[in-house]
Amino acid sequence: MPTTTETKIVRSVCPFDCPDACSLHVTMQDGVIESIDGNPEHPVTQGAICNKVRHLRERVYHPDRILHPMRRIGPKGTLEFERITWDEAYEEIIRRMRDTLAEKGPESILPYSFYGNMGILNAEGMDRRFFHRLGASQLERTICNAAGSAGYRYTMGAAAGIDPEDTVHSKYVLVWGCNIVSTNMHQVVYLTEARKRGAKIVHIDVHRNRTSAWADEFIGILPGTDTALALGMMHVLIKEGLTDPEFIARYTKGYEELVAQAELYPPDKVSQITGIPADAITQLARDYGNASPSFIRIGNGLQHHDNGGMAVRAIACLPALTGQWGKLGGGALKGNGYYSAVNSYKLERPDLMPDRNVRSINMNRLGEALLDSEPSVDFMFVYNSNPAVVAPDQNRVRQGLMREDLFTVVHDLFLTDSCQYADLVLPATSHFENRDLYASYWHLYLQLHEPILEPMGECKSNFTLFKELGMRMGFEAEIFDITEEQMIRQALDRNSPYLNGLTYEQLERDGWAKMKLDKPSMFPDRIPTPSGKIEFYSEAMRRAGLPPVPEYVPIQEPEELPFLLVTGPNHSFINSTFGNQDRLKRLEKQPTADMNAEDAAARGLQHGDRVRIWNERGECRIAVKVANNVLPGVLVTQGLWWEHGNEGVQAVNSLTSQRLSDMGGGATFFSTRVDMEKIE
Numbered sequence: 001m002p003t004t005t006e007t008k009i010v011r012s013v014c015p016f017d018c019p020d021a022c023s024l025h026v027t028m029q030d031g032v033i034e035s036i037d038g039n040p041e042h043p044v045t046q047g048a049i050c051n052k053v054r055h056l057r058e059r060v061y062h063p064d065r066i067l068h069p070m071r072r073i074g075p076k077g078t079l080e081f082e083r084i085t086w087d088e089a090y091e092e093i094i095r096r097m098r099d100t101l102a103e104k105g106p107e108s109i110l111p112y113s114f115y116g117n118m119g120i121l122n123a124e125g126m127d128r129r130f131f132h133r134l135g136a137s138q139l140e141r142t143i144c145n146a147a148g149s150a151g152y153r154y155t156m157g158a159a160a161g162i163d164p165e166d167t168v169h170s171k172y173v174l175v176w177g178c179n180i181v182s183t184n185m186h187q188v189v190y191l192t193e194a195r196k197r198g199a200k201i202v203h204i205d206v207h208r209n210r211t212s213a214w215a216d217e218f219i220g221i222l223p224g225t226d227t228a229l230a231l232g233m234m235h236v237l238i239k240e241g242l243t244d245p246e247f248i249a250r251y252t253k254g255y256e257e258l259v260a261q262a263e264l265y266p267p268d269k270v271s272q273i274t275g276i277p278a279d280a281i282t283q284l285a286r287d288y289g290n291a292s293p294s295f296i297r298i299g300n301g302l303q304h305h306d307n308g309g310m311a312v313r314a315i316a317c318l319p320a321l322t323g324q325w326g327k328l329g330g331g332a333l334k335g336n337g338y339y340s341a342v343n344s345y346k347l348e349r350p351d352l353m354p355d356r357n358v359r360s361i362n363m364n365r366l367g368e369a370l371l372d373s374e375p376s377v378d379f380m381f382v383y384n385s386n387p388a389v390v391a392p393d394q395n396r397v398r399q400g401l402m403r404e405d406l407f408t409v410v411h412d413l414f415l416t417d418s419c420q421y422a423d424l425v426l427p428a429t430s431h432f433e434n435r436d437l438y439a440s441y442w443h444l445y446l447q448l449h450e451p452i453l454e455p456m457g458e459c460k461s462n463f464t465l466f467k468e469l470g471m472r473m474g475f476e477a478e479i480f481d482i483t484e485e486q487m488i489r490q491a492l493d494r495n496s497p498y499l500n501g502l503t504y505e506q507l508e509r510d511g512w513a514k515m516k517l518d519k520p521s522m523f524p525d526r527i528p529t530p531s532g533k534i535e536f537y538s539e540a541m542r543r544a545g546l547p548p549v550p551e552y553v554p555i556q557e558p559e560e561l562p563f564l565l566v567t568g569p570n571h572s573f574i575n576s577t578f579g580n581q582d583r584l585k586r587l588e589k590q591p592t593a594d595m596n597a598e599d600a601a602a603r604g605l606q607h608g609d610r611v612r613i614w615n616e617r618g619e620c621r622i623a624v625k626v627a628n629n630v631l632p633g634v635l636v637t638q639g640l641w642w643e644h645g646n647e648g649v650q651a652v653n654s655l656t657s658q659r660l661s662d663m664g665g666g667a668t669f670f671s672t673r674v675d676m677e678k679i680e
């Protein structure tokens, strides 16, 4: 029996790619994590966290964690590795990098990363410096919110909205293409309070899901038609005089052009496009136009389409039409990254690039980059991402990863599907083992994370990995041989009214700090568009070859195949993270495709039948869930499942396309056409 035990509660931050960026209270017993809870003192977290992270202990101490570097000894596509030392790993990486540099030049080296860990140093810090200094191909990190952010910026000028804490004051709320019960639980907390104070909450989605069940009203829409709905609402708002002429005159540009455009979208026409009854469209516009303050939570779902940028741009016009900006609880929120932006120049050091015109590769076109780019990608460094599962057109991606002449390094905590193609696998620390700085893309707090565990086995953080690689490459010591604390100080060194002189000491003392925002949002006082107004008409869009006024452009997939497939994330994983966690897998049971009962009857399908869903890119075998959760002609799956370790599971991205969205180079995951047939 242990004689003395020490229990203490320490502070941490949730590192995952989730808007809530929760503050955690971790109960430690003799240096080991006992349990994880939400920090009751954090103003947004308020003691509540999701089920995934409450069980994060199981991930951190998981028996499958990679604890030392490994080298491939079997063929690509299998998981046969031998243990090697860090010295051997570093020597091999440097030798292969130098060979590639000498034979092909730096553009043949490609980093591939995203936000498996949102920590600023580990996601966009030392790694960026290292690849900039090498002169490697640039990666356009467009897989998540690129289209919608570009669209929103065309209208509003910046990735900023209202403080989510103020949404308790909203009286009418549209949750639009956002599954907040699963993906943004503290927005649900605020809106539940708003509802207690009299607000009505409407969910607009292609899928009747957990958020629809919680909302007061659900509007089911056909995928990729939201621009038409927004224009239909504008039509009614303008026709019925539900706009705010004073706000429009003072703060917007291009109202006349917008009026002419909205004229073309009467409810009956919009009904045919969107699948929403015409009177429901009229009612929605009236409810929105008559309520104030009203709030729109714009999600990432509706922008994973060919026309996703335009959809967000069009929706972002609505609060300006009814004059919501500036009112407490009025406006919209797509993302708030603008307020908490740190000094990315000092952090990432783009000035280290030997050639500023180095090519850049869009991460959504990884398959093409690996299979037909010139110069070829011969060295790929994967970290904070699982491209074999999350990238579109997965068969092409995996075909590229199989190339014998491609050298691939994967740095991760687990042997993901991507590791199957790695020549070297490197062990990553969990965020509990690192010092880092965390921002949210939704709330307004920056948080400092201090390590609460020693690195496990031989694990290294991304920061340490790229720092040590830089030093071994003989790169400038003052840039690479620094501590996490020094780098955080560099990141905070930014003249921003929102950071407002925030110091490392302040974060060290309090754990977090709120960005300074004296008004409900920066709008309408500061509108950083080219005209300084909210732009219903955008000259920048016209110059970019885009329709300057919101306009509905259908998705691009050829219409031969009868179903539109939306492959969203699920409740219990975060993208593909947690896809190897038994408890969470059990909760999700198995991947399924929701299907309309009418479609099922026409095809002779019953609930639970297995089908083969296919298109020209690939196929996926999955069970159907027959219900009226989707409109006829629509299929919805949830979850980015791993293939290895999940008998019979096929990843949905074999069906999705590398096509890019209308703006921002975004992904078009949800604009996928498929057919299906029953299998025995």
Ligand SMILES: Nc1nc2c(c(=O)[nH]1)N[C@H]1C(S)=C(S)[C@@H](COP(=O)(O)OP(=O)(O)OC[C@H]3O[C@@H](n4cnc5c(=O)[nH]c(N)nc54)[C@H](O)[C@@H]3O)O[C@H]1N2
Binding pocket: 017, 018, 019, 144, 145, 176, 177, 178, 179, 180, 182, 183, 184, 204, 205, 206, 207, 209, 221, 222, 223, 224, 225, 226, 298, 299, 300, 301, 302, 305, 566, 568, 569, 570, 571, 572, 573, 574, 575, 636, 670
């Ligand atoms: N539990 C959980 N939380 C997560 C994640 C996760 O995987 N699991 N992922 C994290 C990440 S990286 C992100 S980007 C966010 C994403 O979270 P959200 O912003 O909520 O985005 P999605 O869940 O992709 O899609 C939201 C909703 O859009 C709907 N949708 C799809 N197409 C359309 C359309 O054309 N129109 C409309 N109106 N709706 C449409 C989908 O059915 C879905 O319910 O969540 C983060 N949080």
Ligand SMILES: Nc1nc2c(c(=O)[nH]1)N[C@H]1C(S)=C(S)[C@@H](COP(=O)(O)OP(=O)(O)OC[C@H]3O[C@@H](n4cnc5c(=O)[nH]c(N)nc54)[C@H](O)[C@@H]3O)O[C@H]1N2
Binding pocket: 017, 113, 114, 115, 116, 117, 122, 143, 144, 145, 300, 382, 383, 384, 385, 386, 387, 390, 391, 411, 412, 413, 414, 416, 428, 429, 430, 431, 461, 462, 567, 568, 569, 574, 575, 576, 577, 640, 652, 653, 656, 669
């Ligand atoms: N069909 C379809 N595809 C999608 C989506 C969809 O809705 N549908 N969603 C898209 C979206 S919105 C996003 S954001 C992307 C997400 O795509 P990814 O960013 O690839 O996200 P994850 O699948 O969570 O993979 C993150 C990996 O990073 C690892 N990791 C975690 N912490 C660290 C660390 O500190 N160091 C290192 N080296 N590794 C670490 C994790 O173990 C995990 O394997 O997927 C996109 N793909």
Ligand code: SF4
Binding pocket: 014, 015, 016, 018, 019, 020, 021, 022, 049, 050, 051, 052, 053, 185
């Ligand atoms: S995944 Fe999201 S909701 Fe869950 S603890 Fe992390 S930040 Fe909070």
Ligand SMILES: [Mo]
Binding pocket: 017, 143, 144, 145, 300
């Ligand atoms: Mo994302």
